[in-house]
Amino acid sequence: MVCPYGRLQSVLLDEHSIVVSYDFVRGEPRTKGSKGTDDRKGGDCIDCLQCVKVCPTGIDIRNGTQLECINCTACIDACNHIMTRLKRPKGLIRYASYNGILSGARKILTPRVIGYTVILAGLIGLLTGMVVARGDIEVTILRVPGSLYQEQPDRTISNMYTFTIVNKTANDYHIEFKTEDPVGKITMVDRNAALPGGGLLKGSIFIELPQDQLDPLKTAVEIGVYSNNRLLDMVHTTFLGPAE
Ligand code: SF4
Ligand code: SF4
Numbered sequence: 001m002v003c004p005y006g007r008l009q010s011v012l013l014d015e016h017s018i019v020v021s022y023d024f025v026r027g028e029p030r031t032k033g034s035k036g037t038d039d040r041k042g043g044d045c046i047d048c049l050q051c052v053k054v055c056p057t058g059i060d061i062r063n064g065t066q067l068e069c070i071n072c073t074a075c076i077d078a079c080n081h082i083m084t085r086l087k088r089p090k091g092l093i094r095y096a097s098y099n100g101i102l103s104g105a106r107k108i109l110t111p112r113v114i115g116y117t118v119i120l121a122g123l124i125g126l127l128t129g130m131v132v133a134r135g136d137i138e139v140t141i142l143r144v145p146g147s148l149y150q151e152q153p154d155r156t157i158s159n160m161y162t163f164t165i166v167n168k169t170a171n172d173y174h175i176e177f178k179t180e181d182p183v184g185k186i187t188m189v190d191r192n193a194a195l196p197g198g199g200l201l202k203g204s205i206f207i208e209l210p211q212d213q214l215d216p217l218k219t220a221v222e223i224g225v226y227s228n229n230r231l232l233d234m235v236h237t238t239f240l241g242p243a244e
Helices: 005-012 074-085 098-103 111-132
Strands: 019-022 093-096 137-143 156-167 173-181 185-188 200-210 218-227 230-240
Touching: 074 093, 137 218, 137 230, 156 173, 156 230, 173 185, 173 200, 200 218
Parallel strands: none
Antiparallel strands: 019 093, 137 156, 156 200, 173 218, 185 200, 218 230
16 A cells, blocks of 8 residues: 555656557457457457456556556467467567557657656765765764763863764774864773674763863864774764853
8 A cells, every 4th residue: 555666657657658558559449259360350459358367467458558567468478379379460468658559669768768867877876875985883972961061170171972883894893982173081981892793882971171172162072983093983073161
């Protein structure tokens, strides 16, 4: 019920779309009862209903393109078999567009096809860019909600944060945090810094910064996340301090 495939198909299709189609120009009018003969007064369809009998969704493709068609092509095979027995050309049901059947010409490159190709190429480029730019880890650092700053005796200010690190690789890391700008000190509350391959590390840290390096109230802070002195990610957060 929620599958968007059928709905998308009906939006994307137009009279140039190549789908499983019945050639009504060649097939009509149907010549029921001419099975096994070479009666050329009518169309090539002998109304044997083989295409309907083999259809897994029970539709009659001779009524036109329908939402229920899953393009299994069973009707193409069934009709080709009948045409072969009648010694008539195959392809009464085949991959074709409505306009192609009407005009007898096969046109593949339409403005819509070119447009969809450009959009698809753009999406593939975007996906490729995202895969190439994907980092080894994903880090979230948030100040503990409702907490204020603490003034330390050595004229530094500290804030408490929680962090979550997701490891997107199979490598094990030993995580270290460093304040890059402004330079200060970071202390992990629970000393567990082991991040296993494909695993998750959660914990809390204190950031301490010299009071004379802080802006009033809020300061932007850059935190480097390292493993064995290799920078894995850079995270931006804010740091609370005194108003003056
Ligand atoms: S199988 Fe071919 S000939 Fe028979 S009813 Fe279908 S379209 Fe007509
Ligand atoms: S392609 Fe398959 S689903 Fe579609 S009309 Fe033919 S037999 Fe039915």
